[in-house]
Amino acid sequence: MSFQRRGLKAAFAGLFLLAVFVRPLPAAQPLAETFTLNNGMQVVVIPDHRAPVVTHMVWYRVGSADEPQGQTGVAHFLEHLMFKGTTKYPAGAYNRLIRENGGDDNAFTSKDYTAYFQRIAKDRLGLVMDLEADRMQNLVLKDENVLPELKVVEEERRERTDNDPSSILGEQLDAILYLVHPYRKPVIGWSTEVPNLTRADAIAFYKAHYTPANAILVVAGDVTVDEVKKLAEEHYGRLTNTFDVKPRERAKEPDPVAPRRVTVTDARAASPIVQRSYLSVSYATAEKGEAEALDVLAEALGGGATSRLYKKLVVEKRIASYAGAWYTGDGLDSGTFGVYGSPVPGGKIEPVETEIDAVLADIKANGITADELKRTKATLLASNVYARDNQGNLARAFGTALTTGTTVADVLEWPDRIAAVKLEDVKAAAAKVLDIRRSVTGVLLPAPGSAAGGGEPSPPSISNSSQQ
Missing domain, CATH: 3.30.830.10 (Metalloenzyme, LuxS/M16 peptidase-like)
Structure with a gap:
């Protein structure tokens, strides 16, 4: 696991920069074009021709705030399990292929979304699309790879939260700021619930949220819109939706009345x-x-x-x-x-x-x-x-x-x-x-x-x- 532990100023600088990253880019940006595949998957293309490299990201409109009651941490747990392989690309093949082709990859979970990304040479874009499209619908989970990964997640929680007093404070602040809204739950899950997550929980969450119409593909780098559209239709366009995507419904936070x-x-x-x-x-x-x-x-x-x-x-x-x-x-x-x-x-x-x-x-x-x-x-x-x-x-x-x-x-x-x-x-x-x-x-x-x-x-x- 790769987790950054930053000091106070760096932590809040990170908060600021994260906000900057999600903010609008100046109109001078060459192009940011979007289109939608027939199966409802939205695609955004941001050309950047300074180097023959692309960043490929698949975002799912689901995060820890969408977890079932009693299963905090399952969104983040599934993020880990998405690397456990499919029939076409068995366990270990995903990371091996990315590394052999000179790329790097990572993933992250937040309260509102889960994202997977790769940075690789532009002529390997089709490869990463094939890998990502395959695990969107064909993930194979078995107890022998699920249970050890759960131990990894438990250890992450101990490292990032239980062993860090400031993280404990931050977790408590969220839990108290929100009375009913699921933003009160920690992304990594409560220490009492994470150990009880199961393979069935992960599979159910996967089947309930991972489908093309609930995903967004973003490609930035040395590409054109036409190049991305051709590859996206080839790899993602052939996928069919496994459920109808509905608006996210969450408990409405009451107006605060006391500090x-x-x-x-x-x-x-x-x-x-x-x-x-x-x-x-x-x-x-x-x-x-x-x-x-x-x-x-x-x-x-x-x-x-x-x-x-x-x-x-x-x-x-x-x-x-x-x-x-x-x-x-x-x-x-x-x-x-x-x-x-x-x-x-x-x-x-x-x-x-x-x-x-x-x-x-x-x-x-x-x-x-x-x-x-x-x-x-x-x-x-x-x-x-x-x-x-x-x-x-x-x-x-x-x-x-x-x-x-x-x-x-x-x-x-x-x-x-x-x-x-x-x-x-x-x-x-x-x-x-x-x-x-x-x-x-x-x-x-x-x-x-x-x-x-x-x-x-x-x-x-x-x-x-x-x-x-």
Whole structure:
């Protein structure tokens, strides 16, 4: 398994960059064309002719939020099992063929989607399409390859969550922020449910969600639309749907009426951390311009060394080692807006939280300045341009958007919408989202007398599985 464990700033930078990747690319992007195969599978092609390489991704509109009751982690478990082989390509053949042809591959699961991707020379595109199309419908699962993989998933949970105090805090924050919506469940599954997953559970989930009409093919790289269309029709177009795809129906989260709070005390925590999440809209659920204003607000409030929180807590007051904010707007049903901070060595958490509250109150009352708006827009748009330099980012932008309720046009038009954000838009967004009744505050504390040993906030709740 290949899992990245990042520090606090890197973790939230990752959150920011992930959001950038799912955002619209400038209109100067050469082409992003979409078409649909006869079986309902949507295809997006993003030409990038700088090198004879392609990134091929298959996205399924299913994630941990779509799991049956009592089977948390089955979406991620099935992601692992998709590498266990078919009759045509037995166990081990998939990875062997990718490596022999000079490519690399990976997969990841989130709350709203599951994706599989390969990066390979353009003349091998037909090979990876054949491999991916075959396992979309012909996966062979036996107890002898399912049960050992379940042990691997259990170990991942212990490594990524149970042994990481900040991940434990993050898991608790989600569970408390959402009362009924399935976003409250961890992608990797609850420790009490993962060991009980079975081959039958995985097969049932596979048969219920993996079919062409529930999938999106994204190809970025040294290809033309006509080349991709010919290969896609040859390999994916021949597949028939095994069920009728219906809109995803999930429990609706009630409007929050009171703030919530959780404290985790752990001997392995290196230093105290305060982290607050607000339930917010996502790009798919927001009113026009609202999500863009939240992106601007998060960057101005806590996007880096020039942000409001960092300057106030770290530079001026010198009470925090770091402080920042983030907005994740790529959820199908909702988003989250968050702030965080950690005291200087030997400091207390209470002054940090108090100062965060003061900064938030000022933002709500007065908004941000014209200079902050200008600087923030420039930062967001520059980061978007930098993200285009990697064709994997290009592919991921469109795949994430199309599995979470937005469109290719939304992706392409995002820079113009960011440029259109006004000071009053940011102030209105702050007044709406920074309502303490819509929040959960989490505090991570080292156990009294414990030695430092961890405690950095965890990465976003996406599981990346590298099958070797």
